[in-house]
Amino acid sequence: AQSVTQLDSHVSVSEGTPVLLRCNYSSSYSPSLFWYVQHPNKGLQLLLKYTSAATLVKGINGFEAEFKKSETSFHLTKPSAHMSDAAEYFCVVSALNTNAGKSTFGDGTTLTVKP
Amino acid sequence: DAGITQSPRYKITETGRQVTLMCHQTWSHSYMFWYRQDLGHGLRLIYYSAAADITDKGEVPDGYVVSRSKTENFPLTLESATRSQTSVYFCASSDLSSYNSPLHFGNGTRLTVT
Numbered sequence: 439a440q441s442v443t444q445l446d447s448h449v450s451v452s453e454g455t456p457v458l459l460r461c462n463y464s465s466s467y468s469p470s471l472f473w474y475v476q477h478p479n480k481g482l483q484l485l486l487k488y489t490s491a492a493t494l495v496k497g498i499n500g501f502e503a504e505f506k507k508s509e510t511s512f513h514l515t516k517p518s519a520h521m522s523d524a525a526e527y528f529c530v531v532s533a534l535n536t537n538a539g540k541s542t543f544g545d546g547t548t549l550t551v552k553p
Numbered sequence: 554d555a556g557i558t559q560s561p562r563y564k565i566t567e568t569g570r571q572v573t574l575m576c577h578q579t580w581s582h583s584y585m586f587w588y589r590q591d592l593g594h595g596l597r598l599i600y601y602s603a604a605a606d607i608t609d610k611g612e613v614p615d616g617y618v619v620s621r622s623k624t625e626n627f628p629l630t631l632e633s634a635t636r637s638q639t640s641v642y643f644c645a646s647s648d649l650s651s652y653n654s655p656l657h658f659g660n661g662t663r664l665t666v667t
Contacts, residue, residue: 470653481557481643481658482596489653528595532653540586540611541656545595 440465444544457516461529472530559659576644585627
């Protein structure tokens with residue numbers, strides 16, 4: 439069984455300040471972890487993924503995430519928020535042993551960036 | 554251009570009508586998925602397909618039918634639409650060549666059932 443919990447449904451930051459979106463997961467097997475971003479009226483776009491090669495993963499648009507097995511966390515960060523970062527963010531877990539590699543989505547975190 | 558295309562982008566239909574949402578991908582990915590997105594529920598898997606002529610139920614399959622006669626197409630049919638099926642529907646595909654292969658999403662279909 440696997441699950442994902444995004445700890446904040448809404449996060450608001452000022453432009454130029456750091457962003458932290460929190461994600462905890464549970465999985466019976468070695469998980470694969472992803473962050474996706476969804477802009478209004480758009481589909482989800484891959485930001486980054488954890489591949490087990492490195493615990494610190496760099497993604498697009500300056501985002502990165504750190505896999506911490508001991509804390510079962512995969513938090514998303516960005517040093518300096520930009521107005522264009524305002525969107526919905528989803529943390530996703532999948533594992534090889536799940537049926538057909540189906541993914542489990544968190545409920546999403548809405549990021550607001552204030553000028 | 555390679556990608557995944559959903560049509561229509563917006564659809565309004567009446568309760569009891571049949572409606573089909575289309576999904577087409579140009580990557581030749583083996584796996585395709587249908588999700589619905591509702592406030593407070595995130596994305597929930599409706600049906601998925603591992604290859605042409607192979608489909609299986611997801612988390613919320615009731616009231617939906619899928620088919621996959623060709624690798625590139627994965628239509629979703631609501632046989633008798635209900636108001637509870639008002640939602641945004643996303644199609645996705647993946648080659649799942651490894652378990653960390655990402656999903657590729659279409660831009661969604663916003664369906665309103667009146």
